[in-house]
Amino acid sequence: MRDGALSREHLRFVHETPRGGVLHCFVLDCSGSMLTGQRLALAKGLLIALFDRAGAMRAEAALVCFGGASADVRFGPAVPRWWNERWLEPVGAGGGSPLEAGVRRAAQLLERSARRRPAQQRWLWILTDGRTRDEPRRPADADEVVFVDFERGTLRLGRCEALANAWGARCMTPEALIG
Structure with a gap:
């Protein structure tokens, strides 16, 4: 080999994080069934932790809430620099579960x-x-999808898991994300 020639030892693979950044879009069920067993309170606490993680990673986050007959964007997309519990306190629950409207938004x-x-x-x-009869389609622009299943009790419908399977998505419990 000539002096200064390129050899195998000079080549290295470096894994880089996506240059375009990351967006975490959270869709929160604010229907009446989420009031049972403090599900909504647990979901709000989990959201605070997930927004904190996104902020620490300098990722963008967005929050879409659905309940009653509508769905609306409550935050973002933006880097959550000052996210805290005050943002979630006014989020109430009641009415039906328009999952399709939330996913569409x-x-x-x-x-x-x-x-x-x-x-x-x-x-x-x-x-x-998952207490809904809606069967929305997976959004085309979602690279990764995670269903966080808040269904509890002995009579489980298993709709979160069924939708996750249909979408090729993950289905996790809140406890699995916290731990």
Whole structure:
């Protein structure tokens, strides 16, 4: 070999984080069934922890709440620099479970983000007890989807797990995320 020639020892693989950043879009079920057994309170506590993680990673986050007959964006997308419990205190619950409206609203948000930042990695987190008959389609612009299943009790419908399986997504309990 000539002096200064390129050899195998010079080559290295370096894994890089996505240059486009990461967006975590949280979809929170605020229906009446989430009031049973303090599910909504547990979901709010988990959201605070997840927003803190996103902020520490300098990732963008967004929050879509659905309940009654509507769904609306409550935060973001933005880097949650000063997220705290005061943002979640006014989030109440009641009425039906329009999961389809919540997923549709999140899909619009993810689509806008994909146009604005195509290299961004987009996560969709759906926090629900699955007490709905809606069967929404998986948003095309969600790279990763996680259902956080808040269903408790002996009579379980298993809709979160069924939707996760249909979407090729993960289904986790809140306890698995906390631990």
